[in-house]
Amino acid sequence: KQEVTQIPAALSVPEGENLVLNCSFTDSAIYNLQWFRQDPGKGLTSLLLIQSSQREQTSGRLNASLDKSSGRSTLYIAASQPGDSATYLCAVSHHTGTASKLTFGTGTRLQVTL
Amino acid sequence: DGGITQSPKYLFRKEGQNVTLSCEQNLNHDAMYWYRQDPGQGLRLIYYSQIVNDFQKGDIAEGYSVSREKKESFPLTVTSAQKNPTAFYLCASSSRPTIGRHYGYTFGSGTRLTVV
Numbered sequence: 001k002q003e004v005t006q007i008p009a010a011l012s013v014p015e016g017e018n019l020v021l022n023c024s025f026t027d028s029a030i031y032n033l034q035w036f037r038q039d040p041g042k043g044l045t046s047l048l049l050i051q052s053s054q055r056e057q058t059s060g061r062l063n064a065s066l067d068k069s070s071g072r073s074t075l076y077i078a079a080s081q082p083g084d085s086a087t088y089l090c091a092v093s094h095h096t097g098t099a100s101k102l103t104f105g106t107g108t109r110l111q112v113t114l
Numbered sequence: 115d116g117g118i119t120q121s122p123k124y125l126f127r128k129e130g131q132n133v134t135l136s137c138e139q140n141l142n143h144d145a146m147y148w149y150r151q152d153p154g155q156g157l158r159l160i161y162y163s164q165i166v167n168d169f170q171k172g173d174i175a176e177g178y179s180v181s182r183e184k185k186e187s188f189p190l191t192v193t194s195a196q197k198n199p200t201a202f203y204l205c206a207s208s209s210r211p212t213i214g215r216h217y218g219y220t221f222g223s224g225t226r227l228t229v230v
Contacts, residue, residue, distance in 0.1 A: 034219065041202075041226070042223055044206075049219075096164075097164050099144075099145040099147070099162050099164045099208065100145065100208050100219065101147075101172070102147075102149075102157070103156075104149075104156035104158075106156045107156070
């Protein structure tokens with residue numbers, strides 16, 4: 001059974017700092033890996049998706065890497081801002097037909113202080 | 115704008131009652147999903163559907179039921195058999211993958227269910 005772990009569970013950094021969030025998974029037979037952002041009481045917003053054949057994806061100040069063989073992914077946030085404060089969730093997917101079933105980590109709660 | 119609409123935002127259930135959570139999408143996605151989120155735990159898959167009139171159990175289907183009579187709609191019923199239904203419920207949909215494209219995943223804004 002796939003298990004996804006995110007470290008750290010919580011992180012507080014001052015504005016402007018670069019930071020790294022970690023995600024590890026036990027079964028390397030994944031279709032892709034996604035990073036989501038969740039604000040309190042809200043749904044999930046997709047940030048980045050890395051296909052199993054890819055090594056990294058970038059969007060603005062965000063960069064996500066994937067090492068499938070070692071079961072690890074990192075989300076790098078450059079020049080953090082207070083608006084980045086949220087919970088960041090990592091999820092790996094296993095596809096079945098037209099559906100993609102996601103297995104989620106428990107998330108990293110990020111607070112960026114002024 | 116295309117997206118997923120979940121209603122209601124907050125729902126209160128009495129002991130022994132069945133309640134139905136609504137999920138509607140206008141993204142023309144084939145697959146739809148229901149996840150449950152509890153504090154300190156990751157999201158867990160309840161049910162998913164790949165096509166109209168078809169659905170499969172996820173990891174925690176006991177005490178829940180679904181239907182998929184229309185492509186746009188995937189309601190979730192929380193039955194009285196679900197012993198601990200208080201949670202945040204999220205509906206999602208994804209597009210069919212094609213060459214060079216991935217499963218595009220979109221989530222709704224969630225329904226918070228509380229047993230009173």
